[in-house]
Amino acid sequence: MTFPKDGDSENWGYNFLNSAIDNFIRDVGGRAALEACPDFIARRNLAEQLMFELVGEKPCLFYVCRKGTGRNAGEEIWELTIATDQDDFQLPARLRNLEKTLSLRAVVSQDRYGCLGLLSTRLLQPTQGSINGYTVPYHLRLLPNHRYHIGIPLVALAGMAAMPVCGNHVPTEAQIKAWRAFLQIEENIAKARQFCVPFLTHNYGSETRRIAFEIDISSATLNGSTENSLECKNFWERAKRAKNEEVKLFDAVPIENNRRNSRQLGSIEEVDPNRCIIRVKIERDLADYMAEGRFQLPTTGFLFFEAVGDIRQIQNKKKALDDLKNGRTQNPYLGDFLFNASQARSIQNTVQLQPDDLLLSSANPAQKAAVEIVLAAKDLVLIQGPPGTGKTTVIAEICYQVALRGGRTLIASQANLAVDNALSRLIHNPAIRAVRKGRAEKVAEEGQPFLEDRVIETWLENTATDCENNLAKRLDDVKVFRQLLALSEQFTPYLEAEEAFKREQNLFQERKATLELASTEQARKYDQAIAQLGKVESLKAALEELLKKAPSVNWQDSAVLNLLENLLPYTSTDTSVRNFAANVSVAIALASQLGLVSPDDGSFRYSCTVT
Numbered sequence: 001m002t003f004p005k006d007g008d009s010e011n012w013g014y015n016f017l018n019s020a021i022d023n024f025i026r027d028v029g030g031r032a033a034l035e036a037c038p039d040f041i042a043r044r045n046l047a048e049q050l051m052f053e054l055v056g057e058k059p060c061l062f063y064v065c066r067k068g069t070g071r072n073a074g075e076e077i078w079e080l081t082i083a084t085d086q087d088d089f090q091l092p093a094r095l096r097n098l099e100k101t102l103s104l105r106a107v108v109s110q111d112r113y114g115c116l117g118l119l120s121t122r123l124l125q126p127t128q129g130s131i132n133g134y135t136v137p138y139h140l141r142l143l144p145n146h147r148y149h150i151g152i153p154l155v156a157l158a159g160m161a162a163m164p165v166c167g168n169h170v171p172t173e174a175q176i177k178a179w180r181a182f183l184q185i186e187e188n189i190a191k192a193r194q195f196c197v198p199f200l201t202h203n204y205g206s207e208t209r210r211i212a213f214e215i216d217i218s219s220a221t222l223n224g225s226t227e228n229s230l231e232c233k234n235f236w237e238r239a240k241r242a243k244n245e246e247v248k249l250f251d252a253v254p255i256e257n258n259r260r261n262s263r264q265l266g267s268i269e270e271v272d273p274n275r276c277i278i279r280v281k282i283e284r285d286l287a288d289y290m291a292e293g294r295f296q297l298p299t300t301g302f303l304f305f306e307a308v309g310d311i312r313q314i315q316n317k318k319k320a321l322d323d324l325k326n327g328r329t330q331n332p333y334l335g336d337f338l339f340n341a342s343q344a345r346s347i348q349n350t351v352q353l354q355p356d357d358l359l360l361s362s363a364n365p366a367q368k369a370a371v372e373i374v375l376a377a378k379d380l381v382l383i384q385g386p387p388g389t390g391k392t393t394v395i396a397e398i399c400y401q402v403a404l405r406g407g408r409t410l411i412a413s414q415a416n417l418a419v420d421n422a423l424s425r426l427i428h429n430p431a432i433r434a435v436r437k438g439r440a441e442k443v444a445e446e447g448q449p450f451l452e453d454r455v456i457e458t459w460l461e462n463t464a465t466d467c468e469n470n471l472a473k474r475l476d477d478v479k480v481f482r483q484l485l486a487l488s489e490q491f492t493p494y495l496e497a498e499e500a501f502k503r504e505q506n507l508f509q510e511r512k513a514t515l516e517l518a519s520t521e522q523a524r525k526y527d528q529a530i531a532q533l534g535k536v537e538s539l540k541a542a543l544e545e546l547l548k549k550a551p552s553v554n555w556q557d558s559a560v561l562n563l564l565e566n567l568l569p570y571t572s573t574d575t576s577v578r579n580f581a582a583n584v585s586v587a588i589a590l591a592s593q594l595g596l597v598s599p600d601d602g603s604f605r606y607s608c609t610v611t
Contacts, residue, residue: 009059013115013145056092063135080104084129101129115145133332134166190310224254250302344379351375359400396425420447428462
């Protein structure tokens with residue numbers, strides 16, 4: 001969520017609607033203050049004064065969310081709550097004194113430039129001023145609309161219209177009930193794992209922080225009460241399942257009243273039924289206290305295991321269900337996804353990673369594809385695969401790619417080792433600043449450098465190493481550049497010859513193109529000449545054949561006429577032919593004067609055409 005900067009404040013106008021003024025004065029100023037203002041103007045002025053005192057003179061950080069449609073068409077109900085979860089923002093003085101935060105419920109018209117129509121106001125516990133996936137943060141100065149004539153900026157109206165309506169994606173009561181029933185079963189199973197057993201002696205090794213307890217198996221119980229004794233087989237089954245789990249230490253029999261005063265001893269490392277021994281790795285803080293003489297292990301006592309880790313996880317799940325039911329989730333669509341994953345938005349724009357973009361060059365195509373899908377998905381991605389298929393590598397690569405894009409990734413798992421394995425794949429890169437949350441004794445070796453008290457030192461050391469390596473490489477490059485610079489004079493003649501060669505090469509290419517064009521034109525003309533020659537040879541042969549038949553030629557034969565027509569382009573410029581044609585024309589003219597009719601055959605037409 002991007003928060004507005006201090007300078008990005010906005011002025012929004014408001015009006016009290018209906019009985020909101022009276023209720024507001026009664027809730028904030030008291031009934032006496034309301035009764036002291038008999039007319040509307042006085043009550044409105046008092047309400048505005050009280051509002052000013054609550055929201056303060058400076059812009060106030062509000063979380064705004066959509067609550068649904070109003071009574072009239074185009075109206076929506078918005079809820080504005082003053083933030084309480086930001087360290088750099090303090091509540092106005094009056095709210096700090098009341099130890100409350102302010103929530104406003106208002107009607108807003110989306111189709112016009114209107115103001116907040118306040119329907120009701122409430123003073124809430126500070127814990128309820130937290131951001132979630134339905135809210136948008138605004139730095140606001142609320143001003144009476146009838147005085148300042150301002151409304152809600154259009155940009156804010158458009159931004160809120162893009163947000164989901166709070167509650168539209170909350171699971172049904174039946175769905176929540178089913179999950180609660182499942183969690184109750186889980187809790188019953190977890191509680192059924194607990195056991196209490198007295199120890200008779202112990203052997204503490206201060207160097208290893210390990211202690212072996214010799215236990216009295218015959219006195220093992222469920223919770224310290226002799227009425228809930230455990231059989232030997234049942235006890236050892238429970239003890240084996242509790243390996244790596246936290247165990248508590250009691251001086252006396254644990255009962256309901258003294259359980260809160262117990263001391264967290266450490267985690268069970270080994271269970272040995274044959275020797276009736278349970279070996280525990282003591283917590284670091286407790287080991288330090290014992291080394292300093294601030295605590296001494298009792299000679300005898302009780303080991304009590306109550307599946308704290310499992311029960312704490314179940315409690316967290318119950319709280320998450322409450323948050324889901326009340327719309328307090330960072331992703332407003334989470335309720336949809338959990339009960340119907342098909343509600344997640346499909347991928348529209350794909351992401352293509354190149355090999356050089358990857359943190360881990362060992363990633364195979366399937367792993368690379370999984371990372372690309374995660375980067376492109378809007379809501380959620382399920383990556384599934386059997387052990388050994390590289391899911392941990394994918395997690396590390398996702399963290400790196402998200403970090404490059406300015407984002408953050410939370411790696412969470414029921415198993416500490418899974419988190420530490422993922423961290424171990426995060427080859428150092430200055431873009432990654434991983435922090436491992438957890439107690440040092442619970443964190444594997446791979447995750448130790450990322451613990452809160454060591455992460456800065458680790459990051460600085462690795463970054464310094466990267467800088468040294470990069471600097472060394474750059475210094476090597478500088479040496480090479482200096483050597484090349486010293487030899488630059490020897491390269492000058494070569495460069496000049498290279499430029500001259502390029503110029504000649506370009507000229508050659510131009511000439512080559514010209515010659516190729518001329519050659520193409522000559523080839524075309526040659527082909528035309530060959531075709532013309534063939535036509536002339538054909539006409540010549542036909543003419544020779546015609547001359548052989550001269551005395552008996554049928555001048556009106558179509559073949560003869562076509563021949564004469566085809567000969568015309570070749571004979572029209574010949575002098576003897578033109579003279580003959582001219583004589584024929586004269587003869588025709590004289591014959592016409594004498595009253596003679598010239599024959600209408602092809603030869604005469606041909607002669608006239610030539611003329």
